Amino acid sequence: MTTEPESFPRRQARTQRFTLGAPRSFTIAPDGSRVVFLRSASGTDRANKLWVHDLTDGGERSGTGVPPAEGPGRVAADPEALLGGALEELSAEERARRERSREGGVGIVGYATDSAVELASFSLSGRLFVAELRAGTARELNVPGPVIDPRPSPDGRYVAYVARGALRVVGAEGAGDTVLAEEAAENVTYGLAEFVAAEEMGRSRGFWWSPDSDRLLVSRVDDTPVKRWWISDPAHPERAPQQVAYPAAGTDNADVRLFAVDLRGHRTEVVWDRARYPYLAHVHWSAAGVPLILVQARDQRSQLFLAVDPDSGATRMVHADEDPHWLELFGGVPAWTPSGQLVRIADEGGARVLAVGERPLTGPQLHVRAVLDVADEDVLVAASAGEGAEDPEIGQVHVYRVNELGVERVSQEPGVHSAVRAGRVTVLISAVPDEPGAKVRVLRDGKPVAAIASWAEHPGLSPRVTLTQGGARHVPCAVLMPTDYHGDTPLPVLMDPYGGPHGQRVVAAHNPHLTSQWFADQGFAVVVADGRGTPGRSPAWEKAVDGDFVVSLHDQVDALHDLAKTFPLDLDRVAVRGWSYGGWLAALAVLRRPDVFHAGIAGAPVTDWRLYDTHYTERYLGDPGTTPAAYDRSSLITGDGLSSPAEPHRPLMIVHGLADDNVVAAHTLRLSSALLAAGRPHEVLPLSGVTHMTPQEQVAENLLLLQVDFLKRSLGLA
Incomplete structure (x- = not known):
């Protein structure tokens, strides 16, 4: 058998x-x-x-x-x-x-x-x-x-x-x-990161040991001010709804404080202007120096690097940053060098640079993305090619050693690389376009001494991907054709973006394109475009969405039309799919540009940005109480949401996990009600028990199959 x-x-x-x-x-x-x-x-x-x-x-x-x-x-x-x-x-x-x-x-x-x-x-x-x-x-x-x-x-x-x-x-x-x-108070915790720190700031921790092991810095979180939302499972009406503290845009955040606590439980509060800088973004405490914290203003346009005296709780300013748009947070910084200089990543002169002390050590040739390790003789960073580079190296991220003498690239082959380092030993993790998964090599003094095996399964397919650029703004794009396609007959198009902040999809690696290739093998030319707002190119590129997410849609359209001059794309049959920000973008595409997009699949879409969290949403759109127009422009429901154009109505499938506590199901339910009131046909696929992830095997598998069926029906494909 x-x-x-x-x-x-x-x-x-x-x-x-x-x-x-x-x-x-x-x-x-x-x-x-x-x-x-x-x-x-x-x-x-x-x-x-x-x-x-x-x-x-x-x-x-x-x-x-x-x-x-x-x-x-x-x-x-x-x-x-x-x-x-x-x-x-x-x-x-x-x-x-x-x-x-x-x-x-x-x-x-x-x-x-x-x-x-x-x-x-x-x-x-x-x-x-x-x-x-x-x-x-x-x-x-x-x-x-x-x-x-x-x-x-x-x-x-x-x-x-x-x-x-x-x-x-x-x-x-x-x-x-x-x-x-x-504390006995119900809503107070010690040592845990609050929601926005873990979800948006990249800070999953709430306590930090001193180098001498005699005390800790400990965050105290009181989420009493945060509004309570209720997430229920309609498939199980016998279960009580889950209460969550969700800080929606324009509402109160948790009250976050920091204490130095010794092993006897004696506490000393760390003092800074929390009214002006309520966000505790990063904490660093190494043998190289005194504790260092990074605190941000709520509008994220100013931030302070503060040195902490753990005995008194007093702080002194080491550095201050301001930006008319917003200030990004980066992995591995702030930190001290062993000699006590501040290490940070900054946007200066139109470039994202590594700075040690007050001196930038990189220029426009590199777009620094994270600090991986700080040593006496150099700083190890992950970076992509900056706009000043001769070769754009589309979708590549490399590891570099940086010091006052210059920059040396550690990773060589095209791909997406990262590293962990301690002393003379470096673990280099490399994802490349022509091999599945990632290779893990151990280097000592730059020479390979070992490799760590991966037991991941082979995907059974390899992406047929072309990395290119499209449109007047040279939007980075990945174009995938069916594996067995060797002709020039135009193919129906599936735009497959994320398209927003912190979500680079056009990468020079194998596995990130597997799902797109599978869709291509169902008979589509698949296009992934990283328009303005996506990371990895320049500060100006990322900050072009300030106050208006809709520019993400403009770049999808421009890239599509430009690529059709080179690739066999049937512009009369164009669909779009996406999840989260990509889901919002997919719904926006069919609602605002039905002249371009003929069907859309919106997974867990943020339909009204007033319902999304403070730290993320206010960074880009401001406070909804003072900048309501920015929210209306980017909404699928209110303001500009369904106002234009009314015709033609394009098929739209909306998918949402009912247990999602990040983009709650209310987003989809409100959009569906608005579409129904406007007389717009659509389909809603509710996923019982599913969160913002879809880890359940049967759900994840059948979601792909149902999407293909919907796309073929909507585009009139056999």
Whole structure:
């Protein structure tokens, strides 16, 4: 008996977009002896284990410089063994943390180590575990739970963690569990990031150990001022709705404070002008200097870098930034150099540069995206080609070493690269256009000494993608044709954008284009366009959406029409699909430009930006109380929403998870009501129990199949 091969949608769903089995979350021991990481046992196993790859001289000893064969490493912690085969049980707080980080795995999904990378801590089913990384043993510490975000002290003697809104600390051997900070107030927590910090600022943490392991900086969050929303599951009317604190644009945020707390529980509040700078964006505390925090004004047009005196709580300004549009937040900064200079990323002279002290070390040739490591002799950064570069290198991101003497590129082959570094050892992660997944190589002094194996499944297809530019503004584009297409007969077009802030889709890598290629193989020419507002090009490009998201639609249209001069695109049959911001863009396209777009699929669309969160929405559109016109321009419902044009009506499918606590289902329900009142035909596909992610295999698979069916029906394709 033969079995039918699994379809691509089923395999993609089962493998979580072919990410299962791939190594991730790397930590390097400062002595260069080992690399710690997470990986599941196969390309279909969701449960991550904690692994250690012990480094030897490898190719260095042989003198060849060639890395040895990929080794599996050794398991330092196996969740199945630690839980005795029992299934994980997650608290509501842990589920929310995973939703904010878009974490779809199970098992050990995060860990932290001491400074020597000898001890790791993590939680499973709300229980606290530690692993001795050198010995390869793991054990549970008996503490109150459910445990969230356990982190060892730098000296490895203690583990701090959060349980039921309180910050606690326990000895690494399990003795002396103590409450360091808690309040009886129902809405007050210590050591956790508030919603907008985790969802929009890239700050998932709420406490930070001192280098001397004698105290911590701890955030206190009071979300009493935040409005309460209710998310229900209509498929289960017997269940009570879930109450969530959601800070919608123009409404109150949580009250966030910061305290220095010693191991006896003595607290000292860190003082700054919280009325003017309410957002605690980043905290940095390393052996290189005093604690450093970055605080932002609510309009995000000004921010302060402040040094903290943990004894008194006083702060002093190290640097201040202002921008007429907004100030972006970046990974890895602010930080200190070992000599005590401030490291930051700034928009200066029309470029995004790395600055150390007050001196920019890069220019318009590079668009710096993140700081990866700070050392005595250099700073390691991730960057793409800036607008001053001779070669635009469409969709590429590289790793560079930067110091006062110049810039050296570490990654060489075209692709999207990142890195983790400690001392002489660098882990280089490389996704390239011609190979699936990502390669992980370990370098010592720039020479390969090891490779860490990936057990991710092969997708079974390879994107037939052309990276190019379209329109007068040279919009970065990816064009994908059917695998078996070799003619010049015009094909129906599927625009497949995200198209907005923090969402680059046109990348020089293999796996990000797999879904688009599958749609292409259903008979479409697929176009992905990264218009103004998307990252990776220049500050001006990103900030062109200030006050008006609709410019995203203009660039989609311009790119489409320009590409039709070169590629066989049938402009009489053009559809568009997208999720989240891309879902908003897809709906906007068929409602505002039915002369161009003939069908649309809007997944989890933000239909009225007044219903989205403060930190994201106000950055681009301002306060809805003072800039209502900006919200009306970008709305699918109010103001300019359905005002024009009325004809022709184009088919629109709206898809939304009813458990979504990021873009709540009210967005789709209000749009559907407005469309019905306007006499516009549309389809709504509600997904019971589904959040902003779609991790359920059957849902993820069938969503793709239903979309293809809708597109073919709507465009009159056989």
